[in-house]
Amino acid sequence: MGVTPFAFFSGALFARKLCYVYLPPSYNESEDTRYPVVYLLHGLYGNETSWSVKGNAEQTIEKLMASGDLRESIVVMVSDGGYGHGTFYVNWFDGSGRFEDYFLYDLIPAIDREFRTIADTSHRALCGLSMGGYGSFVLALRNPHLFGSAASIAGALMSVSLMTEAFLRTDVCRMIGPVHGPYAQELDLHVLAARRVKEEVRPALHFNCGTADSLFPLNSTYQALLEQIGYPHEYMEFEGDHNWEYFGGHLPEALRFIERSFAGSAPKHTPAV
Template identity: 35%
Template sequence: MPSDILNLEREYAIYLPATYDKNVDKEYPVLYLLHGGGGSHTDWAKAGQLQEIANQLIAAEDASEMIVVCPEAGKDFMNYFNNPDWRYQDYFFEELIPYIDTTYRTKSDKQHRAIAGLSMGGGASVVYATAHPELFAAAYSMSGYFYRHDNLFWINFNDPVQKKIHQLVEDNNCVKLILEGTPEQVEAWKSVRWFVDCGDDDFTYDANVAFVAALRQQQIPYQLRIRDGGHTWEYWTSALYLALPFVSRSFEK
């Protein structure tokens, strides 16, 4: 799709339910499913088995028929947040969502739109849902990268690009965001159904616990799952079996 904001074309992957081409008058709810740092829009289809799992859950009536959109955020500058050189968050809300809603048969109201993601995409799903709670019925974070971790041996923080990316994560610190919310913001955030999912061996474990503590302090309802596992595709694939039914229940309320 074209992007005037980013001044280039953006890729995305999209899952359409089996009935999409048969029921030509039917509209569907939408889940935006975000990849992690260094990933791409094809990750959920290839490594996450999105199509197979969605087909299975929908056929078993454990999940609603839905459209799943996987945006590309890793090719040019891996970051979901705005900065002067890369207004990705503006692109997401001002161009991507309207493009999907006009190109596909979506139910385009809050009650039929959800967002989820893994790692850096998990953090972005929280930031996006808090920025626009009027747009999302539910937000599901998997192994959320909620603030900068300075002890990641695989990241060269002397690299100016990596330093900038992780500083932008810290600038959008999800724990601080919730704790510093105004009473009006907190009330709006309560209209979103929140789900936090993290492995007990994940390096983001402490950040996820801190995020849940922030939700509790602000008396924002949530669901939490701490399951066996780490920061791996095995964990995130298993998370889809929880995420798709969870957002489906949000769509059906």
């Protein structure tokens, strides 16, 4: 059926918001069939059209479905909330906006009401690039009751312990507050993974990054952390830089992992390749 715009109201942001929804080919053939949902998150300076216009997401999705590498699914290309250069999909410490609440309590319920989704954890997944890679992981690790899997492509997989003084003088301090404070800890991917690994219910994680990417050190460091604490995951390294050629080119690896998660067969651990 292709991609269609879907408008809804966000009470968290008190604004009308828009996302783009891909409906699989068989969607109109039966009024009873329900589908898993993948939420695609854009990066810094992007918007809800980025994955479709710049990342050729629709063509990739259709190719993977045709080959059986991804079951027919609803794919939602979302906005991060549209504030500043990027919201990182979290509630900001300084009160600028409740962007996690918008995602969890406005966007997802609207999609589940309007479309025939399988509205449970094991059939709901996140996938994002760069800032959206962080958003994918932080939303999943903070809300394992909502998301069965999360994938990051060249993600900004941040920990406050890795932030420089110059970095903290940017909008990041408005998001996370005092770097040593409890609010910042709740948005730290290292802290969240260490917390979740002790629990029976935790999201399956996939991430990949180009070796020439400026964010590659963050990804390799996160890989080392997950290895150290024993968090099951899939990590891949490829040649490539921080650009759409890489993002769109390695969306298939992320979606194949999500398919295995839907099937209940995501690997307990896959070493770097």
